[in-house]
Amino acid sequence: MAAPAKPLALTLGEPAGIGPDITIAAWLRRRELGLPAFYLLGDEALIAQRAKALGAEIRIAAVSPGEAESAFADALPVVATGGRATAAPGKPDASSAPAALASIRQAVSDVRAGRASAVVTNPIAKSVLYRAGFRHPGHTEFLAELAATDASVPQPVMMLWSPRLAVVPVTIHVSLREALTQLTSELIVSTVRIVATELTSRFGIARPRIAISGLNPHAGEDGSLGHEEQTVIAPALKALRHDGIDARGPLPADTMFHEAARNTYDCAVCMYHDQALIPIKTVAFDDAVNVTLGLPFIRTSPDHGTAFDIAGTGKANPASLIAALKLASRMAAANS
Structure with missing residues (x-):
């Protein structure tokens, strides 16, 4: 597959976290x-x-986006966002939130604007952002706001992807009680339509097989353990199949993630956050990638947090960032 025409734009993330560490580690392994x-x-x-704190021998080049690709072989290209970041490893300060948000916006x-082929985001610290007045539940929702136009506001869909499993939660960063309130047939349908479309356009899967979980234990056990499978999920499945989407379910969530089951579908769509994320973080903790679908651009991210306790120590594992960079490049090439 051809490489994308433009470089990837990588955000700083929380300056006091491991984003700088894993960025440096990834660049040092660029040729390998x-x-x-x-x-x-x-x-x-x-x-x-x-x-310097990591003892890494690295050359850094202050560049414009247009100069980044030619500089990349010999130096880590850094594009300034106009503000200083002064936080020490593991110690966020007043510069942390403005620096992280400016990086995402840019x-x-x-x-x-066509200066980059995709956005790859380093981890942010939501608690630090909230103290600075950030009002979004997370990266996903903030990116949707930045992607909005006068004509439309995109529906962001969070996918966690790895070579062994891809999952999507229908409801995302809300309490379980709120998730039950938000869950509707319409939300399931719109989410799965986006998943099916982007699995084809950006992952190259001609006819995606999508497994839909139930909400309740044993997928409701024919109504004896809950009725949402019959009243909410089944109508959604009917609409999706009418669209020609290969949507299967509702399936008991406790039996759809073992290896043999995973081989029967391309993506599992689950009803709430932990129902989707516990399985993938169990089977692919180090190399899972967070992908935001439903946006007018490609965005991937490592599937882990800021890890303040190991920032600046050299212990941070860059595997998820490396996977995020590779997947963003693959998606951008497929989309070009």
Whole structure:
């Protein structure tokens, strides 16, 4: 598959977290792993300080997005976002939230303007952002706002992808009680339509097989353990099949994630956050990738947090970021 025409825009994430660490580690392995060209949106001085703390021999180049690809072979390209990030490893400060948010905004602007082929986001610390007035549940919802136009507001769909399993929760960053309130046939249908469309257009799967979980134990046991399978999920499945989508279910969630079951579908769509994320974090904790579907651009991210306790120590594993970079490049090439 051809490489995308433009480099990837990588956000800084929380400056005090492991985002700088894994960025440096990934760039150092660029040749060994054949990584696609990317540039980091952030503070050059912060990255230089973190590299020194890690004992990493690295050259950093302050560039524009258009210069990033040619610089990538010999230096980590850093594109300034206009603000300083002064947080020490593991110690967020007043610069953390503005730096993280500016990086995300600029990455989206770059990809929408054609300066980058996709957005890859390093982990953010929601608690730090909330203290600074951030009002979104997470990255996914913020990206949807940035992608909105006067004509439409996209429905963001969170997929966790790995070579062994891909999952999508219909309801995302809400309490279980709120998830039950939000869950409707219409939401299931719109979510699965986006999943089916993007599995074809961005993952190259001609006819995706999508497994739909039940909500209740044993998928409701014919109504004896709950009625949502009959009143909410079954009508959604009927509508999806009418659309020609290969949607199967509702399936008992406790039996749909063993190896033989996983081989029968391309993506599992589950009713709430933990129902989807516990299985993939069990089978692919180190290399799962967070992918946001339903946006007018490609976005991937490592599937882990900021890990303040190991920031700056050299212990952070870059595997998920490396997987996110590779998947973003693959998706961008398929979409070009």
